[in-house]
Amino acid sequence: MADRHEVPKMVDVPPLDNNACATALQRVGASLALLEDWVKAQRYRGYEPFDGLSSWIRPVFAGSLFAERVLQQLVRQSPINIRPLLGIPRQESTKGCGYFAWGHLLLYRATHDPKHLQEATALLEWLDKKRVSRYAFHSWSNAFDFASRAGKYTKNDPIIVWTALIGHAFIEAFEITGQRPFLNVAESACNWILALPREYTATGNCLSYLADRQSSIHNANMLGASILARTASHTGDRQYLEVARSAVEYSCSRQLSDGSWWYAEEPRFRWIDNFHTGYVLDSLKTYLDCSGDQEFTPHLARGLAFFLTHFFESSGRPRYYHTRTYPVDIQCAAQSIDTLSFFGAYDPRCLALAFRTASWAIAHMQDPDGYFYYRRYPMITAKTPMLHWGQATMFKALARFLLSLRARTAPDTDTFSKPVCQR
Numbered sequence: 481m482a483d484r485h486e487v488p489k490m491v492d493v494p495p496l497d498n499n500a501c502a503t504a505l506q507r508v509g510a511s512l513a514l515l516e517d518w519v520k521a522q523r524y525r526g527y528e529p530f531d532g533l534s535s536w537i538r539p540v541f542a543g544s545l546f547a548e549r550v551l552q553q554l555v556r557q558s559p560i561n562i563r564p565l566l567g568i569p570r571q572e573s574t575k576g577c578g579y580f581a582w583g584h585l586l587l588y589r590a591t592h593d594p595k596h597l598q599e600a601t602a603l604l605e606w607l608d609k610k611r612v613s614r615y616a617f618h619s620w621s622n623a624f625d626f627a628s629r630a631g632k633y634t635k636n637d638p639i640i641v642w643t644a645l646i647g648h649a650f651i652e653a654f655e656i657t658g659q660r661p662f663l664n665v666a667e668s669a670c671n672w673i674l675a676l677p678r679e680y681t682a683t684g685n686c687l688s689y690l691a692d693r694q695s696s697i698h699n700a701n702m703l704g705a706s707i708l709a710r711t712a713s714h715t716g717d718r719q720y721l722e723v724a725r726s727a728v729e730y731s732c733s734r735q736l737s738d739g740s741w742w743y744a745e746e747p748r749f750r751w752i753d754n755f756h757t758g759y760v761l762d763s764l765k766t767y768l769d770c771s772g773d774q775e776f777t778p779h780l781a782r783g784l785a786f787f788l789t790h791f792f793e794s795s796g797r798p799r800y801y802h803t804r805t806y807p808v809d810i811q812c813a814a815q816s817i818d819t820l821s822f823f824g825a826y827d828p829r830c831l832a833l834a835f836r837t838a839s840w841a842i843a844h845m846q847d848p849d850g851y852f853y854y855r856r857y858p859m860i861t862a863k864t865p866m867l868h869w870g871q872a873t874m875f876k877a878l879a880r881f882l883l884s885l886r887a888r889t890a891p892d893t894d895t896f897s898k899p900v901c902q903r
Contacts (some may be wrong), residue, residue, distance in 0.1 A: 490829070496835060505882070511846060526573070529556045535555070535566035549826055562863075568576045576872040578620070581604050582649040583877075584597070594760075618647075629748060640701075644700075651711060666710075675691070691723035705723075710744055714768040735779050802811050810852050811873060813837060817841070818876060818880050821883070824885075
């Protein structure tokens with residue numbers, strides 16, 4: 481484990497040469513094939529870290545927030561999978577299927593293999609039917625109730641994070657196929673986002689995490705901005721761009737001097753972790769690429785420098801927090817690979833580090849059956865195969881890596897590998 485008091489520095493990673501690129505294609509391609517086979521064998525069903533409130537024992541707690549948080553955290557933190565004992569079933573996941581659809585679309589861009597477009601289309605059709613029905617516009621939620629220090633919400637309460645991420649998958653499909661129904665769903669999701677509460681300030685307005693209360697969270701706010709800007713790049717909707725810019729201003733004006741962001745501004749949410757930082761960086765880059773607004777480019781550069789400096793060990797192992805490594809969480813590995821690959825053309829160090837992190841994850845966290853383990857601790861590995869949190873995020877991340885590698889090895893073949901707003 482890295483010393484939490486050491487002065488951080490960027491991991492020294494040589495650029496990928498032709499031999500390394502060939503090795504990367506083979507290793508990552510084989511890993512993805514194993515993972516895809518496992519997921520399809522499970523029929524896109526699985527566990528999640530926060531699914532503890534689906535247990536038969538929950539009614540015993542009579543709605544106590546504290547007791548429900550204890551139950552949820554007990555299930556989440558146990559290194560042994562106790563869900564079967566507590567009657568927690570494997571469930572379908574809208575956010576998981578959103579990631580799988582997006583991953584297949586990225587693979588279609590990289591390979592032109594029609595099977596990936598067909599699989600993505602089937603997943604998107606399923607997602608269209610699984611929107612939260614009580615809202616006029618498209619939005620998506622968890623398959624289970626949730627309790628945290630910020631309060632509770634139910635499986636019928638949609639979340640901006642899932643809605644934005646799934647919206648991006650529909651936009652990806654539109655950019656590939658030109659089929660208007662995909663764009664219509666993304667527009668509908670954007671209209672749901674426009675109706676969310678906002679925190680209004682002199683330096684930007686923050687989109688809420690939830691629809692029934694104001695909850696200001698940086699990564700959620702930025703994800704909302706990213707889908708608004710990306711959709712507006714196709715529709716020309718000025719309101720989408722105005723709201724997106726205000727959201728970006730809110731988070732960028734609160735970026736810390738070292739380039740990092742708190743999870744949120746409230747004192748109880750002041751931590752800095754790997755994957756939420758990755759969400760913010762991806763969202764900011766998407767906003768810049770799709771809006772043409774370059775005012776916040778310096779914020780992107782500082783944020784990426786912080787990410788590269790604080791969240792990786794020399795082996796490629798990702799760190800959870802900027803001050804310590806453990807627990808080594810599969811979400812950190814996946815988002816690290818995804819973000820680094822997304823920035824592959826922006827900074828030449830990123831793609832090489834993405835491969836190093838992918839190699840570490842495949843060697844240390846992928847089971848011979850194909851799925852990825854949940855977490856590694858100093859003395860034990862939690863091997864529960866989460867669906868969205870692990871399998872779906874790794875599938876999309878490795879697909880993004882292969883697409884970025886294709887752009888690196890054959891940059892002049894065509895523009896098909898790039899989203900429209902980045903051509």
